[in-house]
Amino acid sequence: MQQWSVPGWAVVGVVAAVVVVAGACLLLTVSLRRERARTAQALARAEADAAALRTQLSGIEQELAASQQVGRQVEDREYVITRLGEEAEVRVPQGPAAPVVPAPVFADLVLRETAVQTGAFVAGLRRALSPEVRHRIRFEMRREVKRARKQRKTERRTAVREWQARQRAGVDLDESAA
Template identity: 45%
Template structure:
C-alpha cells in the first residue's frame, strides 16, 4: 500500500480553511445581529418609558379655580333661529344627479369624438411635421454657424 492521497493535501487544507472562514463569518454575522437587536430593544424601551412619562398625568395637578360668572345682560332678546334648509325630495334629487351624470358623460363622449376626428388628427400630424422640419433646419443652421 502506498501513502498517496487521491485528493491533494493543499485542496483538503483549502477546503478546511474555507469552512473555518465561513463559520467565522457566520459567527460574526450572528453576533452583529444580536448586538443590533439588543440596541434596538434598548431604544424601544427608552421610547416606551418616555411615552409612559408623557401619558402619565402630571403629579402636581392643581385643582381649577372656581370662576364666578358675572351677568352682564339681562332681558335681551335671543337671536332668531336660522331658517332650516329646504328639503329636496328623493325622486327629484335622484333625477338631478342622474341628469347631471348623463350630461357629463355626453360632453365627455363629444369631446373624445371631436379629439379623435380625422380632421383633428390630420391637423396635429401636419403641425408636428412642420415643427420637426423647422427644428431640423434650425439644428443645421446652428451646426453651420458653429463650424464658422
C-alpha cells in the first residue's frame, strides 16, 4: 500500500476548485456567446434604422430643393452694416427676403431653443452653486481680503512715515529760519 504525503481533504478541495473554475468558464462562455448574438442583432437593427433615416433624409432634401426651385427665390444680397453715419439710400427688397416658416415649425424651433438655453442655464447654475465652487470662492475672497488689509496697512505706514518726515522737515526749516 502506498502512502500519500498530501492529505485527502486537500486533494478533494483542489479537485472541487478546478470543477468550480471550469463551470464558471463554461457559464461565462455561454453568456458571452448570447451577448454577442444580442449585440449583433442590435447592430443590425441600428444599421437598418440608419439606412431608413438616410432614405427619409434624401427624400426630404429632394422635396425641399424642388419647392425652392418652383416656389420662392431667396435673395442673395449682402447687407453691410459697417457704414455707420453715412447717408445711404434706403433699399426696399423686392419679394420675400427670407423663406417663410410654417407656424408649428416656428413654435417647435422656439421651444427647442428655449429648452436648450434653459438647460444650459440650469447646468451652469448648478455648477456655480456646487459646494466646491462656493468653497473656492470663499477661499479666494478671504485671500483677497487679507491682501487688501496688508496693502492698506503698508500704505498707511508709508503715509505716516512721509507725514512724520514732512513734520520734521517743517520743524527743521522753522528752526533754521529763526
